[in-house]
Amino acid sequence: MTSDFTRIDGRKWDELRPIFASVGVLNKADGSAMFRLGNTVAVAGVYGPRKVYPKHEEEAERAILRTKYNMAAFATSERGRPGTSRRSIEISMVTRNALMPIMFLDEFPRTAIDVHIEVLQADASTRCVGINAACLALADAGLPMKDFVASCSAGKVGDKVVLDIAGKEDTEGELDLPVAYYPKKKQITLLQMDGITTGKEAREIIALAAKGAEKIYEAQKAALRTKY
Amino acid sequence: MISIDPQLVKDMVASGKRIDNRKLDEYRDIKIEKGFVTSAEGSARVKLGNTEVLAGVKFGVGEPFADTPDEGVLMVGAEFVPLASPDFESGPPGEEAIETARVVDRAIRESKVIDFKQLCIKPKEKTWMVYVDIDILDNDGNLIDACSIAAISALLDAKLPELDEDFSIDTEKERTKKLPITGVPISTTIARIGNKLVVDPTLSEELALDSRLTVGTFDKNGEIMLSSMQKGGTGGLSLEEIDKMVSMAEHAGKKIRAAVLES
Amino acid sequence: MTDRKLVIPGDALGEGRAGHGAYEEDGKVFSCFIGLAEEKGGLHFVIPLSGIYNPKRGDGVIGKIEDVVFSKWIVDINSPYEAVLPLSEATDEFIDLTKTDLTKYFTYGDLIFTEISSVTKTKNVQLSMRDRKCRKLRSGRLITVTPAKVPRIIGKAGSMVEMIKDITKTQIVVGQNGLVWVKGDNEDLAIEAVTEIERKSHIQGLTDQIKAMLEKKMADKYGSQPQPQLQEE
Numbered sequence: 001m002t003s004d005f006t007r008i009d010g011r012k013w014d015e016l017r018p019i020f021a022s023v024g025v026l027n028k029a030d031g032s033a034m035f036r037l038g039n040t041v042a043v044a045g046v047y048g049p050r051k052v053y054p055k056h057e058e059e060a061e062r063a064i065l066r067t068k069y070n071m072a073a074f075a076t077s078e079r080g081r082p083g084t085s086r087r088s089i090e091i092s093m094v095t096r097n098a099l100m101p102i103m104f105l106d107e108f109p110r111t112a113i114d115v116h117i118e119v120l121q122a123d124a125s126t127r128c129v130g131i132n133a134a135c136l137a138l139a140d141a142g143l144p145m146k147d148f149v150a151s152c153s154a155g156k157v158g159d160k161v162v163l164d165i166a167g168k169e170d171t172e173g174e175l176d177l178p179v180a181y182y183p184k185k186k187q188i189t190l191l192q193m194d195g196i197t198t199g200k201e202a203r204e205i206i207a208l209a210a211k212g213a214e215k216i217y218e219a220q221k222a223a224l225r226t227k228y
Numbered sequence: 229m230i231s232i233d234p235q236l237v238k239d240m241v242a243s244g245k246r247i248d249n250r251k252l253d254e255y256r257d258i259k260i261e262k263g264f265v266t267s268a269e270g271s272a273r274v275k276l277g278n279t280e281v282l283a284g285v286k287f288g289v290g291e292p293f294a295d296t297p298d299e300g301v302l303m304v305g306a307e308f309v310p311l312a313s314p315d316f317e318s319g320p321p322g323e324e325a326i327e328t329a330r331v332v333d334r335a336i337r338e339s340k341v342i343d344f345k346q347l348c349i350k351p352k353e354k355t356w357m358v359y360v361d362i363d364i365l366d367n368d369g370n371l372i373d374a375c376s377i378a379a380i381s382a383l384l385d386a387k388l389p390e391l392d393e394d395f396s397i398d399t400e401k402e403r404t405k406k407l408p409i410t411g412v413p414i415s416t417t418i419a420r421i422g423n424k425l426v427v428d429p430t431l432s433e434e435l436a437l438d439s440r441l442t443v444g445t446f447d448k449n450g451e452i453m454l455s456s457m458q459k460g461g462t463g464g465l466s467l468e469e470i471d472k473m474v475s476m477a478e479h480a481g482k483k484i485r486a487a488v489l490e491s
Numbered sequence: 492m493t494d495r496k497l498v499i500p501g502d503a504l505g506e507g508r509a510g511h512g513a514y515e516e517d518g519k520v521f522s523c524f525i526g527l528a529e530e531k532g533g534l535h536f537v538i539p540l541s542g543i544y545n546p547k548r549g550d551g552v553i554g555k556i557e558d559v560v561f562s563k564w565i566v567d568i569n570s571p572y573e574a575v576l577p578l579s580e581a582t583d584e585f586i587d588l589t590k591t592d593l594t595k596y597f598t599y600g601d602l603i604f605t606e607i608s609s610v611t612k613t614k615n616v617q618l619s620m621r622d623r624k625c626r627k628l629r630s631g632r633l634i635t636v637t638p639a640k641v642p643r644i645i646g647k648a649g650s651m652v653e654m655i656k657d658i659t660k661t662q663i664v665v666g667q668n669g670l671v672w673v674k675g676d677n678e679d680l681a682i683e684a685v686t687e688i689e690r691k692s693h694i695q696g697l698t699d700q701i702k703a704m705l706e707k708k709m710a711d712k713y714g715s716q717p718q719p720q721l722q723e724e
Contacts, residue, residue: 031541040642049543049571055496061521086326093323097439100462102500104494104514107545109607111571129510139500142542142639144523167338177457184501191441194338199474203456205305206470224499228525228540228693 009038016164016212018027020134023140031141034221035133036151037216038166039123042114044133046141048112063108063166067096067115069130075122090109091127098131098151098190100182101145104144108144113143126172129180132216139224149189150179150217151180154209156195161205166185177205181213234436241421247432248277254477255428257277258484260377260491261383269403270386272491274378277430278368280312283378288357289349289395300347300356304333306375313367324371329362330386331406331458332376332415335444339455342383342410354395356388358407372442372458373484376415381488383407411486413446413455416477420465425472427480438463441470443477447485452478493723495527495538496692504528504535514535515620526639527693540693541687544638544668545569545614548607551624553633553666556601566605569635569668574616580608602628602672604664611696628664631674634682638669638687644685651698655684657707680708 017038026032029045036042052058052200069091073082097118102115109217115138117130128151135148155165157173165176174194184191197205232247240247250256256277264273272284292299306329308316321329336342348355360382362375387403411458419429429437444456454474459465465473498504504513504520510662512524513535522528524539524609539629542722546552546568553568554574565575581596597603604626619625636644645665656663660674663685683703691697 003646020480026371030543051571086321086330087324089326090330092325094459097460097462101464108571140541142524142539142637144512144514144539146516147525153466177703179468181434182464183523186504187466188470191457191459191463191465191470194478195335195455196338196340197454199452199454199478202457205473207467208514221499221501225497228497 002013007157009166011164013081013160014163014208016088016215017166018113018218019219020050020221023227025221029137029141031137031138031143033133033136033137035129037054037125037132037164039121040119040125040129041121042117042126042129042133042139044118044130045084045116045183046114046137047085047116048050048113048141048143048200050114052110052112056215057112058110061109063111063113065096065100065105065113065115065185067092067099067104067117067134069095069117069127071119071122071126071150075119075126077197080220083219091130093199094192095127096135098149099134099138101182101187101189102149103138103186104145104146113138123167124176125178127190128180132220135177136220136224140227147182148185148217148220149180149182150213150220151178151190152209152212152216154180154205156197156205156214161201161208163208165191177202177209179206179213181210181217183214183217205226231435232432232468234407234432237436239442241424241426241433241436243451244424246426248430253427254425254432255480255481255483258377258487260381260487262491267484268382269389271377271383272381272385274374274381276374276377276428278366278371279374280366280375281362281364281369281371281378283360283375283381283382286359286361286388287360287386287397289354289358289391289397292348292352292355296344297352298348299344300358302333302337302342302358302360304329304336304360304362304379306332306362306371307376308364308367308371312364312417314322316364317365327458327460328372328375330374331442331444331456332362332379333411334458336380336383337448339411339413339444339446339453341409341413341446343410346408349391349395358383367431370417370428371433372415373428376413376444378483380414381491382411383481384409384412384488389405393437410469411446411448412488413444414469414481414484414488415442415444415456416480416484417442418468418473419485420461420463420469425469425476427476439463439465439466441473441477443474445478445481495529495693497526498522498537499525502528502536504530507533507535510534510536512539537602537720538610538642541555541637544568544608546572546574546610546614547667548610550607550667552605552607552668553628553664553670553672554605554618555604556597556599556603559598561590564593564597566603568616569638569666569670570614570616570622574618574621575605576603576605577620580618599629602633602665604628604672628672628674630673631662632682634671634673635668636671636675636685638667640689641665641667641669643680643697644671644688644703646714647664654698654702655681655705658702658709659684666676673708677712680705680712683708
């Protein structure tokens with residue numbers, strides 16, 4: 001599977017785009033972070049634990065985790081329509097499922113922990129960048145967590161398996177597979193795929209994405225340590 | 229309606245048993261009735277155990293998308309209507325209905341078994357719009373798989389209407405043209421309950437699962453290919469578990485595909 | 492103050508047992524928070540650097556009266572959980588509820604220093620004013636700090652807060668819930684000290700630093716070295 005070709009942006013097949021992460025970027029939110037992977041940028045803000053509105057959503061024995069993914073209208077080259085879409089609702093859902101395994105919700109019954117992700121610049125792998133920012137924001141808010149989950153994508157472009165799909169590769173590539181990885185337990189907490197492949201190749205692509213996620217995990221930890 | 233305690237389900241599965249006596253890798257009985265609804269241009273009613281869904285295909289003529297000016301348009305929607313379950317509320321689709329529709333759509337669209345270029349009427353101006361709408365009638369779990377079977381069955385059942393000179397649909401003329409479909413993409417869902425993998429979860433099993441993986445497979449010249457994947461649930465999956473689930477999906481997909489083709 | 496290590500969620504703390512702020516997995520202990528890790532006799536715990544106040548029985552907290560209902564007051568204790576002060580815990584007097592207006596005792600907006608008498612599993616919080624230290628806090632100013640920093644503001648055996656009270660000649664009441672009330676002629680200085688402690692809570696030798704800062708500012712303000720035996724309230 002190894003290849004010596006260079007990609008549209010000059011990267012090697014298993015190379016991530018440059019990472020930049022910063023914690024505590026917002027004033028009002030209880031916790032916040034910005035995460036950047038190449039030209040994809042997302043900010044996450046966390047509020048909570050706080051009282052649940054509407055009240056009927058509250059759970060007596062634990063906190064609820066609510067995640068909202070939103071893409072700014074100016075994030076894509078062609079202006080997007082503001083507000084929720086079926087896509088953003090699905091991404092909000094899989095993002096929440098990606099974060100649940102690391103949360104301690106039993107500590108705060110009858111409260112809500114609200115995670116808001118805003119994609120400011122979209123150059124593919126936006127849900128991955130959102131998840132990376134969300135983890136840092138949750139930690140910044142002082143919420144108890146087991147660990148971080150780290151997220152990135154892998155896929156196929158020009159029939160070659162590559163790590164971290166970037167913009168042009170997304171529109172012209174054949175397969176996109178975003179993943180979120182919980183390194184301590186070696187578990188995948190988000191997995192989606194669109195594109196054609198065999199079972200055998202899918203396994204390789206997932207393994208590649210998990211390896212990329214481990215590097216992202218190190219970057220997340222470094223970002224948190226530098227803030228404090 | 230009695231729902232079964234999730235802990236009981238977990239305990240049973242841990243010892244390799246299921247409430248309805250199925251094997252861990254066994255699907256419920258599948259019944260497919262094509263052409264169930266005559267108001268639609270294609271339809272299929274599917275029963276997967278006690279889960280029942282009904283898919284209808286309607287055609288329209290519209291504008292193609294800007295980035296695919298010579299291709300037809302496919303739209304898949306799912307309605308979790310309140311009569312199907314005490315937990316479904318009326319109103320616009322919630323996140324589960326949206327996820328279901330998008331996952332079913334993904335497996336079909338990404339497999340490229342439908343030749344959308346053949347659905348172009350006049351490049352950049354007019355194209356066939358293929359609407360697949362799936363109504364859930366009875367929820368006993370695994371709606372994604374049931375909807376997936378219904379969607380592809382309805383598409384295979386569908387016949388395109390004839391067009392007048394002004395590109396409007398002629399409802400009088402008989403419909404004879406089937407859609408250009410060269411394969412049968414099927415989504416199959418495997419649940420992880422504790423450390424066991426269980427295929428086609430019922431509603432009680434869904435409430436007890438830690439995580440699930442839905443894999444879209446289709447056949448291409450005798451080889452099984454994957455076109456989509458979606459992990460669901462709030463738990464995680466190890467790489468080994470994903471490995472096994474993909475194999476289970478490839479295997480289960482074969483049987484379901486055969487059932488769809490037979491119906 | 493022993494040397495504490497800064498840890499982040501998921502950091503390994505070693506072998507042993509998990510106390511507050513830590514969790515166990517596969518026989519090892521890990522941190523839940525960004526915070527300072529400490530270990531005592533094989534028990535690892537982590538003091539978070541930020542986060543909300545989680546009500547605990549026995550804590551002395553500052554509360555603000557939010558609502559007055561039939562036989563109790565609803566109190567905001569700077570937490571996602573509301574607290575209730577029942578009439579029976581507020582006063583020993585016999586009250587005829589049909590004749591008495593409860594706002595006579597505590598009314599909307601009043602600040603009280605109170606004690607948490609019980610917290611249920613679902614975090615229903617009950618307060619009591621019975622302890623001697625409990626009282627209404629009249630006038631003065633209220634600031635909010637991160638609850639996790641409160642121990643630093645109080646100091647070992649109260650050394651930090653007593654030092655600030657002493658030098659600035661203010662009354663200071665510190666609630667475990669992150670609310671700090673000050674009253675006196677030098678409220679601003681006291682507040683400045685508290686804010687500085689919150690900012691620099693992880694630094695060693697902070698007490699001396701704050702003491703020096705306050706002594707200088709008091710000297711600047713009053714033009715001479717403040718005498719330790721100046722009148723206390």
